[in-house]
Amino acid sequence: MFKKVLWIAAACAAVLVALAVSRTLNFDKPVEKAAEPAAPAAAPPPPPEEPKAAEVPPPPPPVEKTPEQQQIDDDAAATGMTTVEPDPPTEAPKE
Amino acid sequence: MGGHGLRGGRMRRCLALAAVAPLVLGDFASAQPQAAPPVLPLPPAAAAPVPPPPPPPVEIPALTPAQAEVAVKALRAADLHGLQPKAYLPDGFPEDGQLSAAQQATLADGLVQYAHDVRIGRMDPDKFPELWQVRPAAYDPSPDLVKALSEGRLQPWLDSLPPRYSGYVALKRGLVRYREIAAKGGWKTIVEGGKMELGSTDPRVAALRARLAVEDPLVTATGGATFDKPLQEAVVRAQKRYGLKPDGVVGNGTLAYLNQPVGQRILQIIANMERWRWMPATMPATRVQVNTGAAIVTLFRDDKPVMSMKAVSGRPGDETPMLRSSIHSVVINPPWNVPAGIAQRELWPKEKANPGYLARNGYRIIPVQGGQPRLQQASGDQSALGRFKFDFDNPFAVYLHDTPSKGGFDLFARQASHGCVRLEKPRALAEALLEGDANWTAEAIDKQLEGDKTVRAKLTTQVPVFILYWTAFAGTDGQMHFRSDPYNWDRELLQRVGVLASGTKV
Numbered sequence: 001m002f003k004k005v006l007w008i009a010a011a012c013a014a015v016l017v018a019l020a021v022s023r024t025l026n027f028d029k030p031v032e033k034a035a036e037p038a039a040p041a042a043a044p045p046p047p048p049e050e051p052k053a054a055e056v057p058p059p060p061p062p063v064e065k066t067p068e069q070q071q072i073d074d075d076a077a078a079t080g081m082t083t084v085e086p087d088p089p090t091e092a093p094k095e
Numbered sequence: 096m097g098g099h100g101l102r103g104g105r106m107r108r109c110l111a112l113a114a115v116a117p118l119v120l121g122d123f124a125s126a127q128p129q130a131a132p133p134v135l136p137l138p139p140a141a142a143a144p145v146p147p148p149p150p151p152p153v154e155i156p157a158l159t160p161a162q163a164e165v166a167v168k169a170l171r172a173a174d175l176h177g178l179q180p181k182a183y184l185p186d187g188f189p190e191d192g193q194l195s196a197a198q199q200a201t202l203a204d205g206l207v208q209y210a211h212d213v214r215i216g217r218m219d220p221d222k223f224p225e226l227w228q229v230r231p232a233a234y235d236p237s238p239d240l241v242k243a244l245s246e247g248r249l250q251p252w253l254d255s256l257p258p259r260y261s262g263y264v265a266l267k268r269g270l271v272r273y274r275e276i277a278a279k280g281g282w283k284t285i286v287e288g289g290k291m292e293l294g295s296t297d298p299r300v301a302a303l304r305a306r307l308a309v310e311d312p313l314v315t316a317t318g319g320a321t322f323d324k325p326l327q328e329a330v331v332r333a334q335k336r337y338g339l340k341p342d343g344v345v346g347n348g349t350l351a352y353l354n355q356p357v358g359q360r361i362l363q364i365i366a367n368m369e370r371w372r373w374m375p376a377t378m379p380a381t382r383v384q385v386n387t388g389a390a391i392v393t394l395f396r397d398d399k400p401v402m403s404m405k406a407v408s409g410r411p412g413d414e415t416p417m418l419r420s421s422i423h424s425v426v427i428n429p430p431w432n433v434p435a436g437i438a439q440r441e442l443w444p445k446e447k448a449n450p451g452y453l454a455r456n457g458y459r460i461i462p463v464q465g466g467q468p469r470l471q472q473a474s475g476d477q478s479a480l481g482r483f484k485f486d487f488d489n490p491f492a493v494y495l496h497d498t499p500s501k502g503g504f505d506l507f508a509r510q511a512s513h514g515c516v517r518l519e520k521p522r523a524l525a526e527a528l529l530e531g532d533a534n535w536t537a538e539a540i541d542k543q544l545e546g547d548k549t550v551r552a553k554l555t556t557q558v559p560v561f562i563l564y565w566t567a568f569a570g571t572d573g574q575m576h577f578r579s580d581p582y583n584w585d586r587e588l589l590q591r592v593g594v595l596a597s598g599t600k601v
Contacts, residue, residue, distance in 0.1 A: 072393070073571050075403030079384040079393040080563050081262035
């Protein structure tokens, strides 16, 4: 029984010692950022880069219809183009 | 119902013409009695609906000056929709929005009438001819107008009224364009004469070039006196726009179309815009559409046209009705139950004049107790219905079907049937409608076609069918296309809505 008490006391002491050591090492202090070189006072800001024309993707080439599809589309127009037009742009009420 | 339940004058017209086809195809030896084909039960007659009591009249509140300005502007622009502004607003009506009480009432009445007309058309729903079964639902705009006014949304509401379909919008553009042509004097008539074709030096070539240039932006009005290649190409384009044989030769037939006055074309556009207002607000994504005026059929799937074919529609006097229904089954190897009228008028006289005619052409005589015997033509290659019939319920007993008379599809005016719609590619349509049905693969259909046994393949999902009548429409080239109004229904419509009688602006 006495031995157990000694062991517990020793363990508590070890924990206290570990806490004391950790405090001295400042583990919770934020890490300082590496110092950046100071910008020269006279240097103007760099001009914004012009978008390169080559970066704009070219429009996709029109898809050529087969004669069969063209005939179907022509016939569809003749049977009544029942596809729906897009909604007109909504305007704020003025009335 | 199909060919099994033909009743009454209009209902007896299917396929008498096709009955002549077996003559061409040779004798049909077998006159053995066959099992009666399956008969679809008639749908139970719906009990006459009791009309609901009329709603109490809706009082339209006074319009603010800004609303009145919007309203007056819309009514003044009614002619953009082929309507007559005078029908909605008297001349001299103030446009600044400052209205007396009486003027407020006049404007409200005009708005309600305009909203009705631009949305569902000017035809009184009770006065549609029997054959015009594509009809709009009744519409009372008053509650919507009150709501739009109270929410300050008059303009968006007015914009939402006309049909939203591309076909209607294209006609609206066409109306503006042809009115501009009319305002510039239209086009001159080209005198009839000999044929003009490539190489012709006819003195009328210059007039032809000028005439084509009015409608076709690719043609220059001035040019040489010789009928050259570009002019020939322009003639071909014009013939396609009018549904004529595109041979590039200008005979009196082509001239008759070119010489139709521009005012006539404007009226045609107005009549077709009116018909668009009878269409449902939205269409099912998968549907079969038929234009009997041009004799063309298109299958739409996912709202996109995926198949089309020529058709033969009813001839004048036996017009194919305008209707909407749903195809519920494909009958493979259909027999033809001859309508009594056709038997009486066409087949019995042939039998009398040429005994054995009926047996040779596959008809059998079915005694009817206490009545005239009826005729049935056996299924098979000689059957007037060909190998496929597409059944849908309708009060006229019309349907889409195959035909042994394939030559009819080579014509450019294809109104020749007794009211049914003959299809150029029935097998393709059958396969498309039965797609996904494991019982009706292409191989299964092939096997069925090896014999003459009649079978009914029910569609797992019914496919809506719209039989319509268009004589003016915009083609994929953006140009207006016109047909000849074979049923004379444009004129009838314009008279019924008072356009022709009232001397409308054209």
